Amino acid sequence: MIKKPDNETIVIFGATSAVGQMLARIHAESGDSMILVARNLDRINRVAADLRTRGAPLVECLHSDFDNTQKHSELLENIEERCTDIAKYYFFYGSLPEQKECEASWSSTHNALMTNFLSVVSLLTLIANKVEKETGRGIVVVSSVAGDRGRQSNYIYGTAKGALTIFLQGLRNRLYRSNCSVTTMKPGFIDTPMTRDFDKGLLWVKPEKVAQDIYKAASRRKDEVYTPGFWRLIMFIINNIPEIIFKRLSL
Amino acid sequence: MTTYRSWAYCPASRQNAIKPAWTDFDLHKETGSLLPFGNGRSYGDSCLNSDGIVIDGRLLNRFISFDVEQGILRCESGATFADILALTVPKGWFLPVTPGTKYVTLGGAIANDVHGKNHHQDGTLGRHIRCFELKRSSGKKLICSPEKNTEFFAATIGGLGLTGFISWAEVQLIKIPSSFIEVETTAFHGLEEFCALSEQANVKHRYSVAWLDCASSGKQFARGLFMSGNHIDCDKKSKSALHEPTISIPINFPKQAINRYSIRAFNALYFNKNRLSAGKPTKQHYDDFFYPLDSIGNWNRIYGSQGFYQYQFVVPPSKLVVMEKALNKIVASGLGSFLAVLKEFGDLKSPGMLSFPRPGICLALDFANRGNITLKLLQELDHLVMDAGGAVYPAKDVRMSSQAFQSYFPNYSEFEAYIDPKFSSDFWRRVSDKKT
Ligand SMILES: Cc1cc2nc3c(=O)[nH]c(=O)nc-3n(C[C@H](O)[C@H](O)[C@H](O)COP(=O)(O)OP(=O)(O)OC[C@H]3O[C@@H](n4cnc5c(N)ncnc54)[C@H](O)[C@@H]3O)c2cc1C
Ligand SMILES: NC(=O)c1ccc[n+]([C@@H]2O[C@H](COP(=O)([O-])OP(=O)(O)OC[C@H]3O[C@@H](n4cnc5c(N)ncnc54)[C@H](OP(=O)(O)O)[C@@H]3O)[C@@H](O)[C@H]2O)c1
Numbered sequence: 001m002i003k004k005p006d007n008e009t010i011v012i013f014g015a016t017s018a019v020g021q022m023l024a025r026i027h028a029e030s031g032d033s034m035i036l037v038a039r040n041l042d043r044i045n046r047v048a049a050d051l052r053t054r055g056a057p058l059v060e061c062l063h064s065d066f067d068n069t070q071k072h073s074e075l076l077e078n079i080e081e082r083c084t085d086i087a088k089y090y091f092f093y094g095s096l097p098e099q100k101e102c103e104a105s106w107s108s109t110h111n112a113l114m115t116n117f118l119s120v121v122s123l124l125t126l127i128a129n130k131v132e133k134e135t136g137r138g139i140v141v142v143s144s145v146a147g148d149r150g151r152q153s154n155y156i157y158g159t160a161k162g163a164l165t166i167f168l169q170g171l172r173n174r175l176y177r178s179n180c181s182v183t184t185m186k187p188g189f190i191d192t193p194m195t196r197d198f199d200k201g202l203l204w205v206k207p208e209k210v211a212q213d214i215y216k217a218a219s220r221r222k223d224e225v226y227t228p229g230f231w232r233l234i235m236f237i238i239n240n241i242p243e244i245i246f247k248r249l250s251l
Numbered sequence: 252m253t254t255y256r257s258w259a260y261c262p263a264s265r266q267n268a269i270k271p272a273w274t275d276f277d278l279h280k281e282t283g284s285l286l287p288f289g290n291g292r293s294y295g296d297s298c299l300n301s302d303g304i305v306i307d308g309r310l311l312n313r314f315i316s317f318d319v320e321q322g323i324l325r326c327e328s329g330a331t332f333a334d335i336l337a338l339t340v341p342k343g344w345f346l347p348v349t350p351g352t353k354y355v356t357l358g359g360a361i362a363n364d365v366h367g368k369n370h371h372q373d374g375t376l377g378r379h380i381r382c383f384e385l386k387r388s389s390g391k392k393l394i395c396s397p398e399k400n401t402e403f404f405a406a407t408i409g410g411l412g413l414t415g416f417i418s419w420a421e422v423q424l425i426k427i428p429s430s431f432i433e434v435e436t437t438a439f440h441g442l443e444e445f446c447a448l449s450e451q452a453n454v455k456h457r458y459s460v461a462w463l464d465c466a467s468s469g470k471q472f473a474r475g476l477f478m479s480g481n482h483i484d485c486d487k488k489s490k491s492a493l494h495e496p497t498i499s500i501p502i503n504f505p506k507q508a509i510n511r512y513s514i515r516a517f518n519a520l521y522f523n524k525n526r527l528s529a530g531k532p533t534k535q536h537y538d539d540f541f542y543p544l545d546s547i548g549n550w551n552r553i554y555g556s557q558g559f560y561q562y563q564f565v566v567p568p569s570k571l572v573v574m575e576k577a578l579n580k581i582v583a584s585g586l587g588s589f590l591a592v593l594k595e596f597g598d599l600k601s602p603g604m605l606s607f608p609r610p611g612i613c614l615a616l617d618f619a620n621r622g623n624i625t626l627k628l629l630q631e632l633d634h635l636v637m638d639a640g641g642a643v644y645p646a647k648d649v650r651m652s653s654q655a656f657q658s659y660f661p662n663y664s665e666f667e668a669y670i671d672p673k674f675s676s677d678f679w680r681r682v683s684d685k686k687t
Binding site for chain 2: 018021042043046047049050053054192193196199200
């Protein structure tokens with residue numbers, strides 16, 4: 001584990017997600033405080049009890065449906081009231097839409113883009129303006145390998161994550177002079193409630209593993225990281241298949 | 252469909268599973284029979300439900316509260332003993348009872364009412380459970396304790412997952428001065444010597460267990476090493492509570508790897524290596540003392556893809572001759588084991604209705620799966636155990652007959668009243684003679 005000079009306070013958006021909980025445990029066990037934000041208060045409280053037991057000195061819970069962008073500035077004020085010195089902002093929430101449903105309905109597509117992309121942009125717009133005036137902050141967002149290339153089986157989700165990845169590149173570039181790191185995590189397949197109905201094969205990993213990689217990448221202030229690492233190779237190959245061939249594949 | 256296996260690899264079943272992320276999941280909307288699945292560290296089919304659905308509780312592993320003054324821990328049922336120790340050992344608390352692996356869940360450990368090396372002093376795990384929540388398929392949630400819903404408390408401890416889903420439990424831990432155990436090792440020859448050693452040691456040692464050579468006959472018949480220990484204060488800098496497997500066996504071994512010669516060679520080697528340290532007490536980290544096999548991840552794969560059987564039985568103290576007979580049979584068969592563990596159970600009563608441990612001498616050993624010859628030997632052992640009024644441990648079983656089960660657990664019919672109508676298992680369908 002990487003040693004940090006002091007204990008810090010972090011914020012986790014989507015703290016009830018399987019991967020988010022595992023990441024929060026690592027921070028709790030190393031003595032960090034945290035503000036947890038998620039949409040289900042009962043679940044956040046359960047997660048908070050776990051993290052306090054594991055050693056987090058201070059755990060605060062806030063609930064919010066992130067699709068409701070109108071409430072974002074109020075949410076950030078609530079966070080600021082609880083702590084002004086926030087070292088890292090983590091984004092773990094997301095939803096995996098039914099591709100067929102999105103093809104049939106703009107409203108389903110819109111919801112997927114809202115949860116996975118637009119709402120993150122809304123929150124980060126506010127956060128960026130704050131951390132820009134500070135120094136040494138970290139923003140860590142979970143994107144996906146699905147955002148690297150559009151495939152017929154899930155290109156709406158892929159679109160949202162791909163757009164997110166590009167947005168984060170721009171933001172990283174902008175916040176560089178404020179010494180704020182922007183880390184884009186690109187996980188492959190993780191065995192979590194989101195992927196409950198999938199048949200799990202060799203490429204699947206546990207949320208614990210991804211959380212460890214995220215913790216490491218965040219501590220080292222990395223830019224873009226595939227997790228597990230072998231996805232870098234897989235995506236290198238996939239990204240280099242000429243479109244003229246790619247479009248014929250049933251992926 | 253996902254592959255679920257028990258530890259002995261014999262039955263590998265592709266089966267339907269649900270994996271709830273929160274303890275308030277709905278049970279009554281599921282159709283088909285249900286069975287909780289802990290971490291698959293049972294050797295047999297008591298954790299499998301191939302006709303139905305298993306409820307994989309491994310995401311339910313949150314801590315709820317830990318009273319560091321009193322040593323009372325409440326957590327969700329999917330927390331493993333490894334998770335618990337990582338939290339509590341640095342604060343000076345240890346599990347009151349632990350099996351030989353820390354990769355069991357609290358829920359699974361309650362459902363088999365597990366025992367450890369301290370059975371003679373502390374009894375089974377069930378004696379240290381303060382309360383738990385039992386979810387029934389009707390949607391009812393029962394808080395069970397020695398004072399409340401006492402029948403369900405008794406039926407669920409050792410209840411093989413059949414009475415409902417334990418969503419969380421509260422356990423009373425024991426205080427420890429360090430993470431080290433002081434261990435004394437003594438060699439013995441014959442069961443009588445073992446009993447004498449055990450009687451002496453059990454007065455002053457919290458933990459005791461023996462390793463028995465099941466491959467040698469003649470002068471070396473029933474030779475073994477007796478190990479006993481206590482938690483001790485220790486200035487050695489406390490090794491981190493987290494201790495992940497260091498070697499892993501990545502693939503199944505070829506069939507030929509396990510035969511009577513390799514087993515004999517292994518036993519001889521182990522015996523001689525450990526005899527060297529016999530006599531003087533040594534300090535061991537709890538991981539080395541309680542969980543030697545955990546340091547070899549997936550050691551069960553050493554038996555190859557055909558899997559193996561484990562057989563664990565207890566006979567009353569007065570039936571030492573039966574134990575000797577059984578041992579003779581095992582040695583003569585040459586199907587003997589890689590690891591045989593001998594332990595004297597004490598007479599502390601468990602609250603569990605179907606609890607396996609009872610006063611007497613208990614032997615556990617593995618048999619490579621050689622098909623019918625192995626099965627026939629185990630059947631013969633069953634008869635010896637039945638006649639002696641003993642019992643075979645369901646957590647290790649994949650083949651006992653209903654007649655055998657009902658003889659080992661005479662109050663099974665009292666237990667039946669508490670089974671959840673929607674719950675069943677492969678094990679239960681076999682031993683209760685109920686096909687659905
Ligand atoms: C190396 C090794 C050493 C062992 N040593 C010992 C020992 O010394 N003493 C001993 O007693 N046992 C020992 N065992 C056996 C083991 O402790 C038990 O089989 C234990 O119950 C396994 O726990 P599990 O969490 O893997 O549960 P599983 O094996 O998955 O399930 C066991 C039972 O628990 C039920 N269950 C699981 N979760 C729940 C829940 N939430 N609510 C209700 N029921 C539930 C299941 O339906 C099943 O009937 C050993 C096993 C191994 C592999
Ligand atoms: N699982 C994978 O294979 C995989 C692969 C690549 C990337 N990812 C990404 O990894 C991240 C974590 O996902 P996970 O796998 O851990 O899945 P998960 O456990 O299902 O977590 C998703 C979380 O998002 C929350 N959420 C969804 N919509 C929300 C909204 N509108 N407002 C507030 N919260 C909302 C959910 O809250 P509730 O608990 O209230 O439902 C849930 O906690 C996601 O960004 C996901 O896209 C996952």
